[in-house]
Amino acid sequence: MRSPESTAGVQFALTSPEFPEGGAIPSRYTCDGDDVSPPLEWSGAPESAASLALVIDDPDARGFVHWVVYNIDPSASGGLPAGWSEDAEFQGSNDFGRMGYGGPCPPSGAHRYRFRLLALDTMLDLTGAPTAQRLTDAAAGHVLAEAQLNASYRRAR
Template sequence: MERVTVTSPVFTGGGAIPAAYTCDGNDHNPPLHFSGVPKAARSLALIVDDPDAPAGTWVHWVVWNISPEGMIGENSVPAGATEGRNSWQRNRYGGPCPPSGTHRYYFKLYALDTIFALGPTTTAAELERVMAGHVIGRGELMGTYRRR
């Protein structure tokens, strides 16, 4: 499996996510850039989650059928991509909003050898199940957030 690099111009790996991209700000998704995507990739999928949530891993965003040549701009969904259901039961980005303490947020990118015909009620767990056997590259960016 090839290693994909995920970066953002607004925070560094392991660094703090700016409040503008959280429930304390505009709640917009941060811009994300990808490099090292395998040439054989037909699509990308992104799952953003918080493993530090009190009730278990909380999913903030689920997106698939992202163009392998693309990136994700601030407050946008790439053309042709589909958003799935997050833990708030919404089909959109929901920014960090920890009830207490500092939480880690993982932006996990998967390079896939296929394009999926999945509906908008698809959850991260369901996406992970159908991706099994189709992941040819992977990368992640972790940022932290603590409410003031």
């Protein structure tokens, strides 16, 4: 990764209006609810960013991937609304074996979820249903900045 760009002293950040950093993901965004993607907002993206890429994974399940999205417009007003994944282009395959968002659905106990947003100096030329690894490989050498949001989820049983 290259040295992160400064955006007039503003740090690149990823947040959600539905849960705080380190907080619990509401069940609406999981397999126990509507299983729609949560709303996400960012700020401080480098001005030279051509696109953003997002990967959500579960480090407690060997990095199980829940969502891969790329070529997001960094100037998108308001970020990504809840349920955005249903109609979106430029999505990859998740580890559930399908395209788009697959919400948290841990087998037991609380699991952590890592939302990683990359600011890139290029659009990614990916075809088919790229995996998180293919996205990461394509982004290598093009990352201007990275923002991360961490959350958790425990199923009620």
